[in-house]
Amino acid sequence: MSLNEWVLDGLIMFTLVVLAVRVLYTRDLFKSVFLFIVFGLIMALAWVRLKAPDIALAEAAIGAGLTGVLLLDAARHFNRPRPVPHPKD
Amino acid sequence: MPSPQKVTDQLKAPSSLLLGLACAGIALFLIAALIELPDEALGLTELSKQHMDESGVEHPVTAVLLNFRAYDTWLEVGVLLMAVMGMLLFQRRSDLRDIERMPAPDPVLNWLIQLLFPMMVLVSGYLLWMGKFSSGGAFQAGVVLGAGGVLLWLAGHPSVSGFSGRLFRFLLTVGFGSFLLVAFYNVLLSQAILDYPVAYAGTIILIIEAAATISIAVTVAALIIGLQPVIRDRDRTPLEPH
Amino acid sequence: MTNVFSIGLGLLGSLFFLAGTFGLLRFPDTLSRLHALTKADNLGLGLIALSLAIYNGSPAVAVKLFAIWLLAMLAGTTNCYLLGRNTLQKQQQQESAS
Amino acid sequence: MSEFFIGIALFLLVNIVAGLVRIIRGPSLGDRMLALQLFGTTGVAILLLLAESFSEPPLRDVALVFALLAVLAMVAYVKLVGPESDERHARREESA
Numbered sequence: 435m436s437l438n439e440w441v442l443d444g445l446i447m448f449t450l451v452v453l454a455v456r457v458l459y460t461r462d463l464f465k466s467v468f469l470f471i472v473f474g475l476i477m478a479l480a481w482v483r484l485k486a487p488d489i490a491l492a493e494a495a496i497g498a499g500l501t502g503v504l505l506l507d508a509a510r511h512f513n514r515p516r517p518v519p520h521p522k523d
Numbered sequence: 524m525p526s527p528q529k530v531t532d533q534l535k536a537p538s539s540l541l542l543g544l545a546c547a548g549i550a551l552f553l554i555a556a557l558i559e560l561p562d563e564a565l566g567l568t569e570l571s572k573q574h575m576d577e578s579g580v581e582h583p584v585t586a587v588l589l590n591f592r593a594y595d596t597w598l599e600v601g602v603l604l605m606a607v608m609g610m611l612l613f614q615r616r617s618d619l620r621d622i623e624r625m626p627a628p629d630p631v632l633n634w635l636i637q638l639l640f641p642m643m644v645l646v647s648g649y650l651l652w653m654g655k656f657s658s659g660g661a662f663q664a665g666v667v668l669g670a671g672g673v674l675l676w677l678a679g680h681p682s683v684s685g686f687s688g689r690l691f692r693f694l695l696t697v698g699f700g701s702f703l704l705v706a707f708y709n710v711l712l713s714q715a716i717l718d719y720p721v722a723y724a725g726t727i728i729l730i731i732e733a734a735a736t737i738s739i740a741v742t743v744a745a746l747i748i749g750l751q752p753v754i755r756d757r758d759r760t761p762l763e764p765h
Numbered sequence: 766m767t768n769v770f771s772i773g774l775g776l777l778g779s780l781f782f783l784a785g786t787f788g789l790l791r792f793p794d795t796l797s798r799l800h801a802l803t804k805a806d807n808l809g810l811g812l813i814a815l816s817l818a819i820y821n822g823s824p825a826v827a828v829k830l831f832a833i834w835l836l837a838m839l840a841g842t843t844n845c846y847l848l849g850r851n852t853l854q855k856q857q858q859q860e861s862a863s
Numbered sequence: 864m865s866e867f868f869i870g871i872a873l874f875l876l877v878n879i880v881a882g883l884v885r886i887i888r889g890p891s892l893g894d895r896m897l898a899l900q901l902f903g904t905t906g907v908a909i910l911l912l913l914a915e916s917f918s919e920p921p922l923r924d925v926a927l928v929f930a931l932l933a934v935l936a937m938v939a940y941v942k943l944v945g946p947e948s949d950e951r952h953a954r955r956e957e958s959a
Contacts, residue, residue, distance in 0.1 A: 439869060465887065482913055487919060
């Protein structure tokens, strides 16, 4: 492996760990969600470097598309104040 | 029903110590298992390579997933089906017809989905077809197609909630069902449950994969769209014919 | 000769990405950052794809790279429109609230 | 030559890591969304570069899927989180 590849792998690993820690320890739910989406992107690169394009493909499809939508929706539900029961009900 | 706060309070008690101990135990066990691994991997790589020409496909991953260990994939499709059934049960509905509709798309979004959705269908089919030769396959293709469905719904296209309940349930189960049909046929001929004849293996795999793709797509889209609140019957607008 | 071309285009493309990142980090508000990013989206990726297509030489690969670039541009433009409108709506909401 | 492409990929990855500051700082959700959009495009470029330098054509498919699904998060953000969704929510409350 060339020096470039070593640095690339090292940076991917380092970023993944930092992102994972920050996703867990961030108070703001939306910030966590965004960090998690970036985590998915870097994870896809890690799968590429592990010579697993199949998993990278699945990670790209799920991480870039669907988890983002799902988690954004979930974070919005947590952030919005609970609906007060309407007097008519 | 205890509030979330109470649940966390209860967890703080000795049970969290127990949980920690259990986690540490599992971690130790995993580390021990890693150390105990034999030096020379006796993996099945060689075995699957030897039988590649009987699998009907040219990509080792697809061969393993849909031929050598097809029951594994079958059960995974089953797990997805169970997940969507659980969601529908929880929300007491049997289809997505009464789901809340997004406002109709503005011109730019409309233009976008008119271009992008057909492309998603195309790429999904491409990934499905490529599974035979290289990376790709039912799962990836299904997720891309499902993402297309979610995009249509987000943009306010009425087609997603326009599915009839019967068609929706058919599409949900067609992947699991096609595996079941092959298994049933093989049991009748008293063969191994998911053994394909070598001559037709490629075709059978493609058909099963296509069915699984559709099921996975509908499942994934339904899992996301189904989380939206139900419109109550009284303010439900009749569906326009589309 | 082709190598010189693709090295030049690759360097130019990465320069646009650098500019995009700079804009993202240094510009003062959302809308001006939006303005910086469109360059990285359209030109950076386009130049890198062109560089790779020239180096690879195969027409099939070139077509695929071109398709990916078109898709990224489609996504980039609509994303910018959506986000720009969203930001404006938010500003109007805040103004009418205050 | 493939070393050159890996070098550029590395440079682009450094760009992503630097851009993370915008995700963490914000201040608004729109800014974070914007950073995500840039990361998506950069990721596509990195994948294309790696596909060439390791001669692994399947990576172009990964890049294709990334480019295809880049809009999804943004449409979801605009429709589910932004002012539009607040309006929708208010309407639902009224009609209930």
